Amino acid sequence: MSNIKIPTSFNIDLEFETADAMTRFLAWLIDFAIRGVYVLAAFMVISTFKINSDARMVLVILVAMLPVMLYFLVTEIVMGGSSPGKKILHIKAVSLTGNQPTASQHLIRWIFRMIESPLMAGLFFIPVILPIITMARTPYSQRLGDLVAGTIVINTKRKGSIEETIFRDMSASDYQPQFPQIMRLSDRDMNKVKDLLDKALKAGDEVLAAKVAFRVKEVLHIESELPNTSFLETVLNDYNYYTTRDN
Known part of the structure; x- marks a missing residue:
């Protein structure tokens, strides 16, 4: 965990505390659990339908697989840089200017998430060693997607009313x-x-x-x-x- 100072157009240095790897991993685990519960519920519902195997496969792709694949892209755009897991642990992705990431930055982070997590078990992406290496080697704990998109993940929890x-x-x-x-x-x-x-x-x-x-x-x-x-x-x-x- 480290601090980063970002100059703004107002000539004020904004100081952020970057999220450490463990916090980000715990946030990912929460998101993993949410996706897991969703997929199990989707399969239970689909299994009750009396349809042929081709139609069932289409439903699986549209109702179960697609939402899981788009989970981080959609939630982080809608929630301003947070996923449910990130929100719970008070972290979020921001651009290197300190502002909310643009749609293109979210898209780049999502695409590289696919590259960084190429292995799949069922419908879940299993994190591999690449994100761990890049986060350990960069001063602000950035994974490859953050480096390319120009984003960092910061702590948002602050004291005060x-x-x-x-x-x-x-x-x-x-x-x-x-x-x-x-x-x-x-x-x-x-x-x-x-x-x-x-x-x-x-x-x-x-x-x-x-x-x-x-x-x-x-x-x-x-x-x-x-x-x-x-x-x-x-x-x-x-x-x-x-x-x-x-x-």
Whole structure:
């Protein structure tokens, strides 16, 4: 387990703790068990159908084998870099820029998962030595698919309450956003903005608020006459509005 610092467009180094090999293996075991239960259930259901062997084979492929093969691709896209096993153990795949992987990055990781796990027993992929070697030889415990896709798997479990995050519930208000450019920043960029704003408000430090506001405007090419603290509050609200609306 090691830390990686990633520079962002906001000139802030984001620090991630990479997931160790054992945690990733345990996550894989959970996913393996989920797929196993699903396949057993699928076979039990299919066995009750009074159909010929050709039709039964088609059902096996479509209902049992295909979902198992696509399991990681679909779950990691839908769950933003996590599979159920990863979610339970608080790890996820992110790009080397710190953002959620793109669809092409997910696809590359999935394709190389097939290459890295070529042996099959029934419908389950058996992990072989290649992922273990690459994870042991890379500084951020990346398997071959991560290296090619430009991703890493990180720990997401953090101490603290929701009040310490950028989350603000915008669903109950008829809010009108002002700065759509704010979506060019990531969650961690916005968390840093919030941290600095909180410090400025707590200390009554207008100079700090001005520096942060200036930097945000400079990076995003925003012009605004709002007071510095009001401007920063607005961009935080805008970010929450756009992210919750999109989701």
